[in-house]
Amino acid sequence: MKPDMKRLTWVLAAALMLGACATSSPAEVARTPSATGAVSEEEFKAMHTLRTDAAPERRGQPVELFDGSKAYLSLPPDAKGPLPAVIVIHEWWGLNEHVQAWADRLAAEGYAALAVDLYHGKVGANPDEALALVKAVDPDQATKTLLAAHAFLKGDPRIQAVRTGSIGWCFGGGWSLRTAMAIPELSAAVIYYGHPVTDPQQLSTIKAQVLGIFGTKDKSIPPETVQAFEKALDEAGVRSRIVEYDADHAFANPSGARYDERSAASAWAETSAFLARTLKR
Known part of the structure; x- marks a missing residue:
């Protein structure tokens, strides 16, 4: 009987947390991250090819x-x-097996890794499908899912997380930033070439430390946009580190045609050290 009561208490507490956070999230968090950034849809689709x-x-x-x-x-x-x-927040392809492998990689480093699905079970098989899925995302529902993920990590008896973080790539990178904006309890947020927010007022809700990883050859997020993001984080008082590589968009995706093994390995070393410093202390 006691285990059942414990489970019931956990579920009720998490549900209350979810409801409270959902109603108090800043309105700007609900805005959908830009799908293509500084390039057209056709140019952005050309940046993504799965092997x-x-x-x-x-x-x-x-x-x-x-x-x-x-x-x-x-x-x-x-x-x-x-x-x-x-x-863990997926790229624009959706929660496919490659993203699940990233969660396994984080688990191997000692983290409870929860890969969310913001596409409700759908996965893009080509750039046209992926872009359509991005456009179909309801930002309010996506925010609720991320809040639910955080509540799960805090409440699941196998995890009982004291410190939590987020990580995402491309589409998921933008949502990793917005997760930090929506959840002040977050300790860390890793953003791989996700379209940033450059308004210091919107970023001021962030209490987490932020690691931003970008490629200087990424035409959808040009260096000047990265610089504006870094300046806005500084003005908002957010502790951050921005690292740029001589690489293209999606350079860290080993299942993508633009994978840059050397830059990806260096970026993961940065990520691993950052998460250890912020979540394992």
Whole structure:
């Protein structure tokens, strides 16, 4: 009987947290991140091509969040809570097996990694489908899903996260930033070439430390936009580090045609050190 009561208490507490956060989120967080940035839709679609390589074998499991959405949870082997935890936000392709492999990679480094699905089970097989999925995202529902993911990581008895972070790439990079804007309790946010917010007032809700990773050859997020983002973070009082590589958009995606192994490895070293410093302290 006691385990059932504990489970009920957890569910009710998380539901209350979700409802409270959802109603108090700043309105600007609900704005959909730009799909293409400084380039046209056709140019942006040309930046994304998936290879046919198979993803590594998955080690996690599907779970359901409090808003009814599905997610993929990967835990460190034999680990017990409390654990540092990371919300993983997919690229514009959706929650495919390659993103799940990223969650497994984070779990191998000692984090509870929860990969959310902002497309409700749909996955893009080509750039046209992916762009259509991006455009169909309801920003209010996406924010609720991210809040539900955070509540799950805090409340699940296997995790009981004390410190939480977010990470995302491209579409997910923009939403990683907005997760930090919506959840003041977040300790860290990693943004891989996601379209940034450059208004200091909007960024002022962020309490997390921010790591931004960009490519200088990325025409959708040119260096001047990255500089404006860095300046806005500084003006908002957000602790941040911006790292730029001589690389193109989507350079860190090993399943993409623009994958740059050297830059991706360096960026992951930055990410790994940043998460360890902010979430494992």
